[in-house]
Amino acid sequence: MLGYPELTCYTTNLVACLEPTDPAVRQRLADGVRLAVRTDLPDGLAFSHHPRLDVDDRGHGLTYRSAPAWEPARAELRAELAEAGQVLACGDTYQLPWSPSYGRTHAPHWLLLREHDQGRWLVDDHFAALTPAGRQDPYLGWLDDAQLSAALRPIADPAPEQVDRDRYALGTPVELPPVTHVRWLARRPDAATTREGTWIDEPGAALRHVAQTLLANGQLLARHIEDLWAASRHFRYRYGEHAAAGRIDPHAAQVACDAWEQLPRALRFAADSATRGRPRPGVLTQAFDQLISTLPACVATIEESP
Secondary structure (H helix, E strand, O other): OOOOOOOOHHHHHHHHHHOOOOOOHHHHHHHHOOOEEEOOOOOOOEEEOOOOOOOOOOOOEEEEEEEOOHHHHHHHHHHHHHHHOOEEEEEEHHHOOOOOOOOOOOOEEEEEEEEEEOOEEEEEEOOOEEEOOEEEOOEEEEEEHHHHHHHOOOOOOOOHHHHHHHHOOOOOOOOOOOOOOEEEEEEEOOOOOOOOOOEEOOHHHHHHHHHHHHHHOHHHHHHOHHHHHHHHHHHHHHHHHHHHOOOOOHHHHHHHHHHHHHHHHHHHHHHHHHHOOOOOHHHHHHHHHHHHHHHHHHHHHHHHOO
């Protein structure tokens, strides 16, 4: 089991899923990391963190599959596992015994199914991070039918931002099954690769829009912390990969990584302060301004590389 630092549970396990047949996927992800923000939704923002990595030359890519209950899901998962050799499945951190959020917090979480043997499933989760709930380490182990059924149990009444994270997790919007269904992803033809709606793609402009939106609506601040945390992980991965390859100045990369790491911390501090009745807009403004100031040097260095 390999480790993929500075990514989220979606991209960590997506990369692990794709890499056996696409050895260059890690570099393609580093090159493609972005912060694209959809601005025309009535109930908040949506984020796209990278282009489609899973679509092959034939136009085949991952799409959500589902079943209304565990029994039919189990049969389809076994069939998909036998055909593809692995399945990227959709779980809930509340139901994952190896997650620090186990029994505490519901959040969508991708994981890989590697084998099935006499009612047991080999589960492979490459995600590693220090989260607000504690440290998550990579996991590789066997779950029985009852345990996997619980791990893949749909989240009841997911928040709009959680639904959007699933919809845009592959980079462009994909059709979602009913929220009550057990879900996984499988390769199918005619994968969607276009985005609908109004988007800001330039990182500085996107960050400014996010900052203005969160400052204007305190409720959105708490809802979108995880989206900015994901952006932080992705950009730190991008800069780390480029610095290691000699494509970006290591000092500029470190400054930018520090600013990205600070952003979700500042957002959580501001959200906690607002909950206590002491809003801290200056904390948000400073964190966003500091981050935006690091962007030109990093982008220019990468663009000028051969």
